[in-house]
Amino acid sequence: MPEAVIEIRQIVKNFQVGDSTVRALRGVDLTIERGSFVAIMGPSGSGKSTLLNILGCLDRPTSGKYFLGPDDVAEMDDDTLSRVRGKRLGFIFQSYNLIAQLTVIENIQVPLIYQQEDLEEHHDRCVALAKLVGLENRLDHRPNQLSGGQQQRVAIARSLVNEPLMILADEPTGNLDSETEAEVLDILNDLNSEGKTIVMVTHDDAVAQHAHRVIHMKDGVIAREVINEPAIR
Numbered sequence: 756m757p758e759a760v761i762e763i764r765q766i767v768k769n770f771q772v773g774d775s776t777v778r779a780l781r782g783v784d785l786t787i788e789r790g791s792f793v794a795i796m797g798p799s800g801s802g803k804s805t806l807l808n809i810l811g812c813l814d815r816p817t818s819g820k821y822f823l824g825p826d827d828v829a830e831m832d833d834d835t836l837s838r839v840r841g842k843r844l845g846f847i848f849q850s851y852n853l854i855a856q857l858t859v860i861e862n863i864q865v866p867l868i869y870q871q872e873d874l875e876e877h878h879d880r881c882v883a884l885a886k887l888v889g890l891e892n893r894l895d896h897r898p899n900q901l902s903g904g905q906q907q908r909v910a911i912a913r914s915l916v917n918e919p920l921m922i923l924a925d926e927p928t929g930n931l932d933s934e935t936e937a938e939v940l941d942i943l944n945d946l947n948s949e950g951k952t953i954v955m956v957t958h959d960d961a962v963a964q965h966a967h968r969v970i971h972m973k974d975g976v977i978a979r980e981v982i983n984e985p986a987i988r
C-alpha cells in the first residue's frame with residue numbers, strides 16, 4: 756500500500772453567517788497517497804476551496820478526522836499547526852499572492868522567513884528554484900515587472916522553498932492564457948514526476964486531465980471520482 760500523505764474522514768465544515776449556517780462540507784472522506792496528483796473539480800460553491808484550505812491546514816474542520824502523515828491535526832495547537840503547515844505544505848493561489856514590494860528572489864524566500872531560517876544559508880537553493888521555473892534572469896524584478904505566467908512561476912518556486920511533501924494549488928492557471936497555462940502545468944507535471952504530491956483545484960476539464968485522479972465535488976460532498984489513464988496524461 757502506498758503511504759498516505761493525508762487521510763480525512765467525515766470532514767464537516769460549517770460557516771456561521773448571521774443567523775444561518777452554511778454547510779460548506781457535509782462529510783468528506785479522502786485519502787491522498789504520496790506521489791499522487793489529484794484534481795478537485797466541481798461547480799462554484801461546491802466546497803472545493805474550503806476542502807483545499809482544510810487539507811492545507813489553513814482552516815480547521817467543524818468535525819471529522821484529519822491525519823497529516825501519522826499526526827492527528829485536531830490535536831495540534833495553533834503554533835504546531837502553522838509550523839507543520841510551513842514545513843510540509845506549499846501553496847499556489849490563482850492570484851499568485853506575491854508581495855509587490857519584494858523582488859523575485861525575496862518573494863521566493865518569504866516562507867523561509869516565516870520558518871526563521873537563515874537566508875544566506877539557503878541563498879543558492881533559492882537561486883536554483885528560480886532557475887527551475889525559468890526565472891534565473893529575473894531575480895531582481897518585482898511582480899509588476901513580470902507577466903502573469905512569470906508571477907505564477909515565482910509562486911511555484913516559493914511553494915517549494917521549504918521542500919514540502921505536498922503542494923496545494925487553488926485554480927493555479929485560472930488567470931493565465933493557454934500558453935502560460937501550459938508552462939505552469941508542465942512545471943507541476945515535472946514536480947509530480949519527481950515525487951511531489953500535488954492537489955489542485957480547477958474548474959477546467961483539460962487542466963484536470965493532468966492529474967491521476969479527479970475528485971468531483973457537489974454540494975459539499977464528493978459526488979464521484981475518476982481515475983485518469985496514463986495515456987491521456
Ligand code: ADP
Pocket residue numbers: 770771772777778779797798799800801802803804805806
Ligand atoms: P468553491 O471553491 O467550490 O467555489 P467554496 O469552498 O469557496 O466553494 O464555498 C463553499 C460554500 O461555503 C459556499 O456556499 C460559500 O459561500 C461558503 N463559504 C466559503 N467560505 C465561507 C466563509 N468564510 N464564510 C461563509 N461562507 C463561506
Ligand code: MG
Pocket residue numbers: 803804805
Ligand atoms: Mg474556490
